[in-house]
Amino acid sequence: MEALSFSELLPCPFCGQDVKEQDFLDTLYPSGIYWRDDDEHGRHYVCRSISPDNPCYQLVCHGCDASVSGDSMDETAIKWNTRTPRLQKSEEVAP
Numbered sequence: 001m002e003a004l005s006f007s008e009l010l011p012c013p014f015c016g017q018d019v020k021e022q023d024f025l026d027t028l029y030p031s032g033i034y035w036r037d038d039d040e041h042g043r044h045y046v047c048r049s050i051s052p053d054n055p056c057y058q059l060v061c062h063g064c065d066a067s068v069s070g071d072s073m074d075e076t077a078i079k080w081n082t083r084t085p086r087l088q089k090s091e092e093v094a095p
């Protein structure tokens, strides 16, 4: 997966907020959810990190609180820029 720099983020599709103008650490940050990948369960999500779990990230618009989540910083940024129609404000990370 290609990396995507913060400066390449597109404006919010809902309210037009330029998320690049927001404070980076308060815009794209670990969501508090982690994922694991193992033979028994495949990729699944947990709420506590027991190393070496991988943090999920979320990107939040300060204009309207729209957000997207991903399994890495890059994936989250790419999702933000991709904007498939099913990405809605209410969509949340799978439990």
Ligand SMILES: [Zn+2]
Residues within 6 Å of the ligand: 012, 013, 014, 015, 016, 017, 061, 062, 063, 064, 065, 066
């Ligand atoms: Zn917005």
